[in-house]
Amino acid sequence: MKALVVTGRNQYVLKTVPVPEPKEGEMLVKVEACGICAGDIKASHGTARFWGGDGMPAYCEPPFTPGHEFFGRVAAIGGKVPGDFSVGDRVISEQIVPCGECWYCKRGMYWLCDPHNVYGFKYYLNGGMAEYAILPAGSRNYHVPDDFTLEQGALIEPFSCSLHAVRQADPHEGDTVVLAGAGTLGLGMVQALSQRRFRQLIVLDLMDSRLRLAKSFGADEVLNPSACNAVEEVKKLTGGVGCDIYIEATGHPAAVQQGLDMLRKAGRFVEFSVMSGPSTVDWSIIGDARELTIVGSQLSPNCYEDVISSLKKGTTRTEGVITHRFPLSDWEEAYRVAQTKDAIKVVLIP
Ligand SMILES: [Zn+2]
Ligand SMILES: [Zn+2]
Structure with missing residues (x-):
């Protein structure tokens, strides 16, 4: 062979x-x-x-x-x-x-x-x-x-990893979720998120073609950080408060600071990516300034069967x-x- x-x-x-x-x-x-x-x-x-x-x-x-x-x-x-x-x-x-x-x-x-x-x-x-x-x-x-x-x-494999990240994010009614990165995994997350109930999903990506796909899969708002001030836009969409949950799926160190800047106090940061290099941030923002929760996501435990059935039903496209x-x-x-x-x-x- x-x-x-x-x-x-x-x-x-x-x-x-x-x-x-x-x-x-x-x-x-x-x-x-x-x-x-x-x-x-x-x-x-x-x-x-x-x-x-x-x-x-x-x-x-x-x-x-x-x-x-x-x-x-x-x-x-x-x-x-x-x-x-x-x-x-x-x-x-x-x-x-x-x-x-x-x-x-x-x-x-x-x-x-x-x-x-x-x-x-x-x-x-x-x-x-x-x-x-x-x-x-x-x-x-x-x-x-x-x-x-x-x-x-x-x-099935990439979307199962997406599903685990969304379970780690665990959005609830009233929440605004920002997802940074609309590659394969991000697009899987958009779909897993759209099967949950929360207030709004804002997707960020540097490529408009990916943002269009994200929108077609259920994103409420899409923003291209190269064409706008994404932190300000997210603040505007959340009455000045900031988002409740930020999911980092870009792999770019700059997306970490971006997330910390747009999360509200006591917000939840979900890290998914394999980073292209170390990210340096002022760690005090986690505790003294914002009381944030940082959550990781690795692989796709107990997700394959659910993704297969959701693909079968057509709820995941x-x-x-x-x-x-x-x-x-x-x-x-x-x-x-x-x-x-x-x-x-x-x-x-x-
Ligand atoms: Zn993989
Ligand atoms: Zn083992």
């Missing part, structure tokens, strides 16, 4: 490799599509967060096949697996494969599992940028309806989110396009 293989820092090659054989408790999946995540892009740049250096340990353990945003059809099953799967079924695996043994796993917080094995970064857990992938024993697998489009299947599709052989061009402004989600079709 064809597989993208990362043999070391900045060393990516398309190879022909043997189709893996599922061992006891494993499933072999014929991959239908695999999205390119911001994390895959950052790993491809050889950044310290993934490859070590600057005081950080290496997360990547080559050789591996990247890709954790994949789904496909069961091609073979090794012995017995949980979840009533048969050959030919469509399946998606949660991006993290928990160890089941660590402090977090033992307390049910599997998404914070200490070894933190996500598909597509380690030689023992290859991802979906290949014709076939193995779902190992202990993986968390879900049925994907047969009538799902490629878009619906490929967006996918139009316009996948902007580009490439065959696996064009992975290099796909990675390049994924970093351009016109791209929202780029998927590879093995």
Whole structure:
């Protein structure tokens, strides 16, 4: 089979490799599509967060096949697996494969599992940028309806991360929520938010095309901070008080200060992004000046089933989110396009 293989820092090659054989408790999946995540892009740049250096340990353990945003059809099953799967079924695996043994796993917080094995970064857990992938024993697998489009299947993973962030934000009646960043994850959050009851959703992004999509998915107001003073506009839309909840989904350090500036006292700051660099703020704003609550959001615990059913019902939509599709052989061009402004989600079709 064809597989993208990362043999070391900045060393990516398309190879022909043997189709893996599922061992006891494993499933072999014929991959239908695999999205390119911001994390895959950052790993491809050889950044310290993934490859070590600057005081950080290496997360990547080559050789591996990247890709954790994949789904496909069961091609073979090794012995017995949980979840009533048969050959030919469509399946998606949660991006993290928990160890089941660590402090977090033992307390049910599997998404914070200490070894933190996500598909597509380690030689023992290859991802979906290949014709076939193995779902190992202990993986968390879900049925994907047969009538799902490629878009619906490929967006289950990112939209599940969006749903968890919205659960962390936990808006209530009367709240004004500001969401900064309308990329794939932000657009998923707009939709998860629009299924909750609160006063208004204001979405910020530097790209008008993304703001139009956000509006079509249910944003009440959209603002482009490059064309207005976003802090002043949010204050105007909240009677001068500021927003109740701010969700940071841009990955840009400047969006942190922006959020602190537009939150009301006792507001809630939800951090979702992988930042492009450190953010420096006057920390006293959290305590002495505003009494803010800071909440993080990682991965997508207990979200896949709800996202699949909401996609099935049509309450979560996918139009316009996948902007580009490439065959696996064009992975290099796909990675390049994924970093351009016109791209929202780029998927590879093995
Ligand atoms: Zn991802
Ligand atoms: Zn664990």
